[in-house]
Amino acid sequence: MASEKRSWDWGSSQCRAQLDEIFFREHDYIQAGSSEHKEFWAFFERFQRFKTKRDMSGAEIRKEDKDKGRDRGKVDLGLPKEYDARYRINVSVCTRDIEERMGKSEHRSRQRSSGPGAQEVSDCRLALLHFLDFSQKQSFGKLAKLRREQKNLPIFQYRDRIVELVRLHPVVVVAGDTGCGKSTQVPQYLLSAGFNNIACTQPRRIACISLAKRVSFESLNQYGSKVGYQIRFETSRTATTKLLFLTEGLLLRQIQQDSTLARYQVVIVDEVHERHLHCDFLLGVLRSLLADRPDLRLILMSATINIKLFSNYFSGAPVLQVPGRLFPIQVIYQPIPPEEQSSKSEKLDPRPYLRILQGIDQRYPPEERGDLLLFLSGVAEISTIQEACQIYATHTRRWIILTLHSTLSIAQQDKVFDIAPPGVRKCIISTNIAETSVTIDGVRFVVDSGKVKEMSFDPKAKMQRLQEFWISRASSEQRKGRAGRTGPGVCYRLYSESDYNAFAPYPVPEIHRVALDSLILQMKSMSLGDPLSFVFIDPPPAASIQNAVFYLKEQGALDSRGELTSIGSLLAQLPVDVVIGKMLVLGCLFNLVEPVLTVAAALSVQSPFLRSSQHNPDCATARQPLHSNQGDPFTLLNTFNAWVEVKRERGGGSRKWCRRRGLEEQRLYEMVNLRRQFKDLLRSHSLLESEDSTPSGGDRVQRRERLTERRKLHQLKRDHEQQEGSKRKVLKLEEGQEGDFSSGSDTEETGRSKRNKEGSGQNLDIQEVKFKLRHNVSELQEAVSQDLSSHQQALLKLLLCRGLYPQLALPDEHNSTRKDSDQVFHTRNKQGVVIHPTSVFASDPEVLQVPEGDTGEMGPDRRDSTKHQLLAFVTLLETNKPYLSNCVRVPALQALLLVANTVDTNADCTRLVVDGWLELELKEPEEALKVLSTALTLRAEWERLLQAQLGQNSTGGAAVGQGVSRRVVQKLSESLVRFLLYTEVSYSLRRLSAFQTQNLYIGPQLESVLSNTKAGDLNPLFPGAEAKPDPIKGGLRVTNFFTYNCLADSKDLYSECLRTFWSCPNCDLYMPLTPLERMHHETSCRPAGEQQQPEEGREFLLYRTLIGLTRALGHILYFRRDKEFHTKCECVYQLCVFLFCILFQSQKVEKQALHQCRALPEFITVMCAIKT
Amino acid sequence: MEEKAASDNPQKTFTCQLCSLTSPFTYYGQKPPNTRAIVLLEECFITKDPFSPDREKFLVLGSICSLCGTYVCVGSDCSLFYTKRFCMQCVNKHLDQFPHQIQVELAKKKQSAKAAVS
CATH class of the missing domain: 3.40.50.300 (P-loop containing nucleotide triphosphate hydrolases)
Structure with a gap:
């Protein structure tokens, strides 16, 4: 044979390559190098083997075939006389053109040719035909099987009925038990009936993905990208998507943005019987939406549980009940x-x-x-x-x-x-x-x-x-x-x-079991009116709604009238807990976005620390460097940053790194995704500057490299997805036994070197691939790499604390005498809680205790220290005990003054009661005043900047740096840190008893008593402040959180009028002031350098004169207690102070103050003369 | 989802008249797109192969019986190709004209189908 002559070898890759030239060229149906091409050659070998076998035994059959004559005279089908399997294939391959070309070249250089002869070409062609036929049969087999399965589903019988019902009724309930096929089939029925823009909600994210895949597969991808899913981090949705599987929460967010949901023609709510919070709410929202969208079709799908409830809720919507498919x-x-x-x-x-x-x-x-x-x-x-x-x-x-x-x-x-x-x-x-x-x-x-x-x-x-x-x-x-x-x-x-x-017939729906904060916030932002009158399918108890409203007010998300605040409306947009959302917003103001993003993400997913590894000493040792005794959020931050570092250095090696530390890497992947989502959200709300995202700069080579890498990664991901599902392993008998994580025992080092040698490694880590596709690890690493300075750490703590507020816990005063495991804490509403064993503080409780040497007086009920601490916590969960999880420790006095909703004081501010449950007693009135007024100033400034930033974001557009100057923020953060770290005030800290709480306030006071206080109210030293007598507590409401002198045990009601000499460190002011006046002055008096000193000439003279005058008057006021004189002098004094102010402050104060001093017109004239 | 034009395009559906297998098709003829050297020996209903990772592969759903003109899918229960397409009804009618191999094959299949039912 020709092939032998030219030593043709089918196995040789060169020979094959020559045939590839004919059959598998670049534009051919099957291209050389593709997976089909590989399959073909594998098929070819099998085919050849089969042929040789048949050739040896098949001669007879062919003969037999020949014997058979065609005699009957019916219709002649014109079939060939001799059987050939070739005739059963309906495909042919025409390669004559290339063969001819090849032939010509062969002709020219016959000598050196060892190319394929006609026989080889035809052998190959025949094999190719059989291969094509084989692949057609294979695919068609799959299709036929699929259709058979679809037909066998119980719901198939109801196909037309469902479509008809949906055409006729705005709401239809489809009830069917597990296995009836409703989730996969109903959307398809509707699609093929011509409905478009269908949304199908699912309670679980994973179901969205798997259903989209399944439906897309079942409908043979005929819709291409038209079947998609959208979940928190991922979407496959495109402009052509006709059927979208999404989570209930996500659809709610879409309604938030587009209240008529115009983009959908049909909404299917699946698994309504599960009665998740979001689902119940979604049904309520859709119910009211139907009035505006008579064309919208709504389909509820449920197990055959409590169907009446759903039907009745939608005024008797028709129910289609489908039997399930269960074996007995x-x-x-x-x-x-x-x-x-x-x-x-x-x-x-x-x-x-x-x-x-x-x-x-x-x-x-x-x-x-x-x-x-x-x-x-x-x-x-x-x-x-x-x-x-x-x-x-x-x-x-x-x-x-x-x-x-x-x-x-x-x-x-x-x-x-x-x-x-x-x-x-x-x-x-x-x-x-x-x-x-x-x-x-x-x-x-x-x-x-x-x-x-x-x-x-x-x-x-x-x-x-x-x-x-x-x-x-x-x-x-x-x-x-x-x-x-x-x-x-x-x-x-x-x-x-x-x-x-x-x-009970049914489980208790979630809406009856959980806190409704987020729900109410979302309702407010969707302007659904009073939550109490909203028609839920199964309304939650009114108290539960009221609680949520109260809590949101406490959190600052709603104002006193129950309307959304600017921060509240932003929080409603963020798909996270209110406390986490607050952290994010706060983090944007300061230059702490990166760590705050990480912490917020970490606190929103399950802990990456596996419980099972906790008692493994190896894991514990490996984890040790990640621990931070500042609190669990810091441990999580360290862990995440270390992981990113590992990822950058050794990519997939992070898996082993995690295993050694008993970390569930999946959680870290979730964190990195969530973090990214938070970042995008903050950007879209203009709280963060959008980065100029030219990935890794303008270097063309780098960019191309990255592009090639991405392509490779995409390929890996696709390959993985194809293999998926066909990889069920067979378990080993020992499988269930303990010691699973011992697989991490082969040390990291060897693991690393192995990986380096092998490159990509044999078993693909799909998470790593997805991670690389989604994130630029070096950019990420750069963003998170900087270690926090102690200042940044302090500030971050404050932000976490403000975010978590009012979730604070106080260590019990007797903790130092208790065992580590018996440490007790108290929250405002729950006494005797303990720290969850997974928390850093469970293993290291000493850091929470007041150091021995620091305590001033030791007594049964009073311990003075400068180092009292509180715990801010994320969750309080009672299982067998009430446990605090994810705690961070904060300096008590400073944190409370900066974040608490109410701070009440006595007259000299030595006794503070915070939020009606914590009492702080400071020894030195002088120090007390200083601390308090610093806190007031800082808070006012912080609030101002925050509002500026939020206000700016609501007007849209502008990025941070413009409205709130960096310099101002920097200054504030420095002052905050100074306050947090270097406030050295000795105080005692304790909970108030129930009795004390009852008799806390002096209550509203009579006019006469207030007269003096009123003077304070008129004090022009605090521009813009509306210090008013508090109608309930008594005392003076100085700011929205601070009420002065309202505590009942004040030794002397008049003591608020007592003035002591004080010199302002910023201006030259030295005079006797009441505590309140002093604070007011401090709030308005800027430190040196921030204000312009009047320097020369007349102004300077006036300035000096005024100081003298005020001082003198101050002295008189202080020493002469004659009442009438006192009143007169008070006014003069005030006027002086006011004039003094004019020199430094805005002119606005002037008129107001003049008006207030009308009691002594003669003085006004005098003073006005002085002024001009 | 805003695209209207695409959805206006009426869907062409192929249904096997014997087993009622139904599936949309994208092409009818002998030369499906992107097949280069490949030519079909009969006019076929064709769709993109949904099971191939490569979107460009075609899948023959069925064609028309060369004798009676019935629409049949390519499933072995419904039709047979032997130089031409024959629906199973026609094959059975003219079984004698088919080569021995095919007759044996069909007889075997009938038997195993019976066994499966009983």
Whole structure:
């Protein structure tokens, strides 16, 4: 044969390349180098082998074929006489043009040619035809299977009915149980019926992605990018998107921006029966929106739970009920016998659970597959049962024990999807996460403890509470249903049938359980009117709404009339907790955006520190350098920054770095994404200057490199996505056993060198790829790398504290005598809380205590120190105890004066009561005044800058630097830091008793008593201040947070009129002033350098004269206590002071003051004469 | 989502008259776009292969029976290609004209289908 002559070798890559020249050129259907091309050559080999085999045995068949004549005279189909598989292929490949060209060149240089001859070309062509046919069959097979599956879904029967209902009614309820196919099919039915712009909400982000993928796949991507999803950090949405899966929260945000939701024709709200807070609210909003959008179609999809409720809410909307697809499930009630029931404090008794495992082993042969899913209420319960089951499993070698709950690492969670080896069953011990959020196929047995831990909110203690409850009948059925997804199953209920009947029919909807702050804030910003009169599907208790309003007022998000403040309307735009949002806004003002972004992000995701690693000494040691005894947010900040550093240096090596420290890297990825989102949000609200985003500058080479890298990363991501789903591993029998993180034991160093050598590494870290695609790591590293100076740290603490306020806790005064683990704290509303064991302060409580040597007087009820501290905390959650989590320590006096909503004092300001629960007593009136007035000044300035910045953002456009000058901000931050760090005032700090709180204030006073105070009110020294008598507390309301001399125990009501000599450090003023006057003066008197001193000539003379005059008058006032004289002099004195002011302050004060001094017109004339 | 023009374009749908498999198609003919040297030997209903990572691949959904003109999908239960497209009804009618290999194959399939049902 020709091929032999020219030594043609099919295996040689050169020979193949020559054929590639003919069949797989650059513009051909299949191109050399593509994955299909590779597949072809693999196919080719198989095909050749098959051919040789057939050639050897196939001769007979062909003969037989020949024998068969065509005799019957019916229609002649004109089929070829001889069978050839080639005839069954409906494709041909024409390459004559190239062959000819090749032929010519071959002709010219026949000698050196070892190119393919006609035989080789035709062999290759035939193989290619078969390959094409094969791939067509493969793809069509998939399509046919898909269509078959779609048709077999229970909902398929209702396809036309659904479309018809939606055409006819504005609201339709589709109710169907698990497996009926509503979530994937209904949107498709609507799309193919011609509906456009469909939004479909989901309670969970992950469902948005998987549904978009599935629907896009099922509809054969015929819509291309027309099926998309949008979740917090990601969107695949484009201008052509026709069907969008998105979270409930996101749709609400869209309504916030576009109140008629004009961009959608159809809104599908899925899983309404789950009754999430956002979902309930969304239904309410959509209900009122329907009035403005009669063309809008709304479809509620629900399990067959409480359907009437939804239908009635939308004035009797039609309901279409679709049966689910479940296999029969046998229910066995096995209530736990009394002797095995555990009390609340005890560990769970594992015996009932073990009996079920044993029972399954006895009753069902191991070759009959089917796994077990066990529902328990919480993590502690899970680990108790896991321990016991593990022993049984190790013994019998018939079980692999796995756990499933939200605090597990992603990798550990993923294990539940892996497959058990033959003869072994998985036993998955799970929280209610497996009830709806996670669906595991292959479960045949369900064990239901009947218990669930649910978060509730205690408004009285302002505390979240995680409590164990009996589940509802609906949850019970849901759990049972998990056994019948893939075949008939068994459900063991560890309670009696009468228990079951006594269960509540449905779970308590979230809106009845949680704090409504964010919800109310959002309602306010959507101008939905009074939240109390909003028509919810199941209205929350009025008290709950009122609480939220109160809390938002406390937070400064609503004003006293319940309207949004400027900061409030901004907070409503941020998809985070109010406290976190506040931090972000505050951080923008100062040059602390980067750390604040990180902290805010870190506090919004689950902790990256894995609980399971806490008791691992290796992890603890490795974590040590990350710890900050300033507080948990600082530890999180350090951790994040260190991680970014590692990422920059060794990319994917961060995985190992995390494992060694017991960190869940996924959380860090979430943080970095969230951080980015926060940054974008702040930019879009003009709170941050937008960077000139020319990535890594103008260097063309670098840019191109980055571009190529990005392309490569995208390819990696695509490849990964393709492989996904087809990689279920088979579990090993030892899998469930402890010591999972020991996989980090091969040291980091070897890991690193290995990676360096191998380059990309063998197993792709998809998170790393996504991270690289989304973030520029060197830019990020630059942004977060700078270590915080002690000043910045102090300022950051203050910002966190102001953000978290009023979430403050006071260490108990006897903590120093207690064990580390028994440290007790008190919040305003809840006494006796403890620090969560994961907090830095749990292991290092000494830093919170007042140092021994520092205490002045030691007594049972009074300890003076300059170093009292408070804890600002993110969460107060009661599980078995009330725990504080994510705490940061702050200097008590300074922080309180700078952030508290109310500060009340006695006459000489030595006794301060903050927010009606904390009492601070300062020894030195002099110091007290100084501290207080500094705080007043700082706060006023801070507020002014903040408002300037917020006001500016509402007018839109301008970036920070313009409205609020950098210099001013810098100055303020320096002063704040000075105040925080270097205020050396000795004071005592304690909680007020209930009795003291009752009798705290003097209450409104009579006119006569107030007369003196009124003088203070008239004091022109504090321009713009409207110091008014407080109608409830008594005393004088100096600013919106500070009320002077309203505390009931003031020794002397008149003491506020007492003047003491004082010299102003800024101006030359030396005179006797009341405490209030003094503060007023300080607020208005700028330190030297900020003001212009009148220097020469007449003004200077006048200045001197005035000082003399005021001093003299001051003396008289101080020593002569004759009342009438006093009153007259008071006025003169005031006038002098006023004139004095005129010299330095604005002219505005003048008229007002003149008016006020009308009591003594003669003096005015005199003084006016002086002035002119 | 603002684009109206795209959505106005009426969708062309192919439905197999035997198994009622339905799917939109993008091209009907012998020379699907971007196929270069490849030519189909019959007029086919074609869509982009949704299962190929490469968007440019085509997928033949079905064609028309060369004898009776029925629209049939390319699934082996509905039609057969042997130099021409035949719907299964026509194949069965003229089974004797088909080569032995095909007859054997079809008989085998019938049997296994029966086994699956029973």
